[in-house]
Amino acid sequence: MNKYRTHNCNQLRKKDIDKKIILSGWINKKRDHGNLLFVDLRDNYGITQCIIDKDNENFSKLEKTQLETVIKIEGKVVSRSDDTVNKEIETGEIEISIESFEVLGSCNELPMPVFSDQEYAEDIRLKYRFLDLRRKKIHENIILRSKVISFIRDEMIKAEFLEFQTPILTSSSPEGARDFLVPSRLNPGKFYALPQAPQQFKQLIMVSGFDKYFQIAPCFRDEDARADRSPGEFYQLDLEMSFVEQEDVFNVVEKLLVNTFTKFSNKKLMYDKFPKISYVDTMLKYGTDKPDLRNPLIINDITEIFDRDDVTFEIFKKLVKSGSKVRCITTKNTKDKPRSFFDGIDKWAKEQGASGLAYFTLEKDGDLSAKGPIGKFFSKEALIEIMEKTNSAVGDSLFFACGKQNELEKITSQARDKIAKDLNLVDDNTFAFCWIVDYPMFEKDEDTNKIKFSHNPFSMPQGNLTENELKNPLNILAYQYDIVCNGIELSSGAIRNHKPDLMYKLFSIAGYNKKQVDEKFSGMINALSYGAPPHGGIAPGIDRIVMLLANEKNIREVTMFPMNQNAQDLMMSAPSDVDEKQLKELGLSLKTKK
């Protein structure tokens, strides 16, 4: 028999009454009646109420034992009377009559309570993460994460994918995020980089003939954090398949995500078959490439309206003449909303740095008219054209923004969220997945005005790419796709370019000559020259999937030992200073010394 326990703290039931048992766990809570003491003993599995009275020689010692002390209790399972049964816990029909107890791990005064639903400042939670992780909600989140990962691994293996590990110390790549660098002792002055993703390795696995690969892969990017973006490191379900087209990847991932989300959440799926939205369409209709499709509001472009002579809103007309566009959001049946609703949104827009959101409401009091600050600038005929273009009706309101395309996309996208929130249009009990497809291969760098890869340089361009098409690189689309759920980007993937000749052409557009490509991507480009299969894949973000399933808004709530926003681990004190000796071995010296 194990000397610490015969049962865990969620095991004992009525059928165990009169058994002599041993339990070990943490003191979750004490209720001290002076001559009678209740102790809630907690472990990973649950809580069991234990009881001791003053006749027991251990009474006063246990009475003075701190919460969160780890103790071992020997005693007898006894029945609870009907009026003292606790239906909140699974062991609530019984309790343990304590005969003796022993302290296994003592506990100092707590810097933060464990048994409480209160929220605490993050720095304390992170410094004492081992205490924080004892708390119910986050403890359950981490267990959920484990179960989700097991399930996904299981599904992938069932689908005949092979799991492989890829190097953590690899080479720095010029494209994309900042790398974490690791100095090499054996090669002084040279650096490894931690992988931003196993991108090149998974393609090499395909070239090596393994056909279907996956990995729950750690990824490292030295970029600033957000609520849904851990600093430093995160995990992806990295997968890659040979001899596939885009649709084959979609089928695998769609099935996996539907299975995962139906298994681990009770929320409804808005679509079993994920809708596909082109990049151009999503940027117009939603102003972003990660649209929240639970939100029914749609953005429409009505720039042309301002060419009409019977539209006299001169501010917009003038801006349109100089190249600006006008886009609007229609809200259904909002004619009775108070003035404060409309002004609130206009004020909010100004706070976001926009010049505000103009608005009017369509009304028909005899004649069709627009009520609101800018209503008077539109003729009846112009209003009819607007109604056709925006699919709006009498009683609806329209919010207008005018500006350069990228500014407009940003503000209308934010306004879509804001208005939907104010009108309570988003059903929080739903997951709305979609594919964003047909990303452009290239984009223009705003600062340098140079052409650069808009996503992954290894993606396969669409079409045959005649010399003529290559002259207009901004028109080239890629077999590049994202999965979005509830406005969160879950994953990004592509059919890869497995043809070296084409690769050189595309890189030359982005300003890399053959020699540079050979140097920077030697492993890849070399491998593609020795019989590479057509292949493609994707990499859903594990942390974000768990975040959605756990209904959390912050990724740290589903990460066991996260760093703070400044990429510091407050518990382990990382990053830290290192010895001069270590630096010397690596051939490094520091420019900045404290």
Add this chain to the structure above:
RNA sequence: GGGGGUGUAGCUCAGUUGGUUAGAGCGAUCGCCUGUCACGCGAUAGGUCGAGGGUUCGAGUCCCUUCACUCCCGCCA
């Protein structure tokens, strides 16, 4: 790098128009209490009001600087 929010007891927070000795709940310590499950009751200890400077007869409160945490923008192929 930029913008917003927050910072008062170990924890969560209140603190009015600038005005006497800065409060509450939880936790800690001590005492009372034999059926609680957020047990109850009483007492005690516990404060660099994030830090520094300024205005003022007087600053937790107003101003400036700065630090920490957090959210957002940039960034994240």
